[in-house]
Amino acid sequence: MTYIAHRQQPANEQTLAQAELQQYINQQAQALAPEEPRVIDISFFDKEYYVGSKLIATVTHDDNDFVTQRWVVMVNGTEVHRAATPMLCHRYICTHHKAGSLPVQEPETPAATTGNEIMVQIANECENLGLELLDDGIYRGDEKLGEAGQTNGNWWFTRTDDATQQRIFCNSASDAVWLVSTDELPECADFLNEYLQYRPLEQMPPVELKHLLDSAELTAA
Structure with missing residues (x-):
């Protein structure tokens, strides 16, 4: 009995150590994971995507005739993606933000005089x-x-x-x-x-x- 108890104690310690390590890994992964973008509706056609207080992209609508992909993702005032629906634009922004491949939105230069x-x-x-x-x-x-x-x-x-x-x-x-x-x-x-x-x-x-x-x-x- 004494022999079995002696053998079980290191196993319990190992299990506890593994659990603590896995918890630490999960916490670090959660800390490093990109925050989900927050969407603000400016109008029916215009949306702004934020992470925290930082603007990362905007979605707008192209009203030109004969355009099939009317929904446009803009970063720094430049078109970076075009799709047939706003949901596809949303998916593009979230996917590329999570992958770190979305172009970086530069902060606007404040006007010298308001x-x-x-x-x-x-x-x-x-x-x-x-x-x-x-x-x-x-x-x-x-x-x-x-x-x-x-x-x-x-x-x-x-x-x-x-x-x-x-x-x-x-x-x-x-x-x-x-x-x-x-x-x-x-x-x-x-x-x-x-x-x-x-x-x-x-x-x-x-x-x-x-x-x-x-x-x-x-x-x-």
Whole structure:
């Protein structure tokens, strides 16, 4: 009996050790396994796939005529897969994510200035001049004077008394708001030189060029 008990004890220890090892292996495998993508419906046709807080892919719909595989997987704004149903796109994303073969979604570069920051700058300049910034433009009392904004890093303004409503570029938010509110536009030469710093002649459409020249002629007069 003593001999049998002596033989069973190492076997029990070995079984326990194997169980602990298998548990450790399972835990490590679970830790290393890719997390299942989470799907957010943006619209009926558009979906975003996330792992944690990171966007890994999007699915959209191709509305062009004569297209048979209308559902498209996009990564970094580039088509990487096309299928006949959204479920096939879902399967593609999950399979390639698990295999590590899905292209890496690069984080978006944040804009240097957000829309809110732009509006705050314009609102501050309006306050300095005793003006009011509303949803549809800049006002003095009940009179709308025009609008100001920033596009691709360039400040611009439009005036209500300008029939063409073309955007005219300038140096800063303060310049844009002042030019909206003032009754005196810059001298012709200064006005043209400043405008051309932001908008070379060869990049202007004919309508914009005509508007600029007409404005300059009125200023000179």
